[in-house]
Amino acid sequence: MKPEAPLTLVRYQDVREALYDPRLVIHKPLAVGQTANHLVDDATGQRSHRVRPLRRSLAQHLAPRRVEHLTDFIESTVDSIVTEAESVGGMDVVRDLAFPLPVAVMGELLGLPRKDHAQLRPLFEAITRGHDMGATEQARQHARFAQTAAMRWIGPELRRGRPSPMLKAILSVADADGIEPQMVDYWCLMLLYAGSATTRDLIANAVGLLLERPTDARRLADDEALILPAIEEVLRFDGPVRGVGRVATEDLVIGETPIPQGDLVYLMLADANRDPEQFPDPDSFDLTRSSNPHLAFGMGVTHCLGAQLARLEARVVLARLRKALPLATTPDADDWSPVRLLRQRNTLTVALSDQR
């Protein structure tokens, strides 16, 4: 017998409504003992009084004005990666830029020394597979191992030097509520993961889309003002998070879809972002789309806290690469991960020369 297809919501209005509905709570497929709690969720899946101060504090540290201070760090990191790539004639955008950049940025925020980051990639990919729609028990088991291995790495790293301002704030929230150090390590790991597993895909997908569309790449090379709308259009057209899981705490109906209590439902952000009732000509990638209220960062109480940071990283990457992209070539722009809830490239090889 074929397994039942998971319940999904795909219409823009339905997904938006579901994101705001408190009767739909975050799905946590990877519960492991004490560390089972979601970053901003308590054991029942409801918003907890314990996590509100954490979210408030993180929101302050990730506010647009605060993250702008990271611009120099991001620019110099991007410049050294791209200059090196130009000197050798190219790079794998995922391996050399899209993965290490956000990990370095989150490392800067959390105060993690800049080494050994490459070893995190297979661990993060295992965690992603374990959270995926229809993940097998084996994938979940691998994800639990990967999570444990990553926590063994991050704990000592966090305690190695003086805590960064963000880590200090996290520690003080934990202290005020008697939260054990292992949970602090888990929060930091989930932040590192949330901030890098997704921004990686925004950067790689932006570069990939422009490599496939030389006319758009030339327009961007000629007009810097198109960088910001281009990023919003990448988020809508090829956004990193394709869907998020929720569990119904009671019987409910969204749009015309009944969702029984206890059932898992996926809110498909990617489908909502291509809904023709919301976006005219939704399957065209349009750098000058006039209204773009996409759902790539979610909505409501779990709306992404790192949205401005992710946008900043993508902005710096496109500003540095935009002159080179119209002339760059790629032998394989089509190597995608089979993961269903992320729009994730495995590789994106690009031949580059210095066009500044």
Ligand code: HEM
């Ligand atoms: C392009 C990059 C990113 C995308 C597409 C993205 C997407 C999302 C989405 C869709 C959610 C909502 C999840 C849900 O409702 O179940 C979310 C939540 C979250 N994101 Fe992001 N994210 C990105 C980058 C970041 C970065 C850079 C950080 C950290 C610096 C971050 C931290 C978080 C946190 C902490 C939450 C949980 C918020 C809560 O539950 O209160 N994200 N993100």
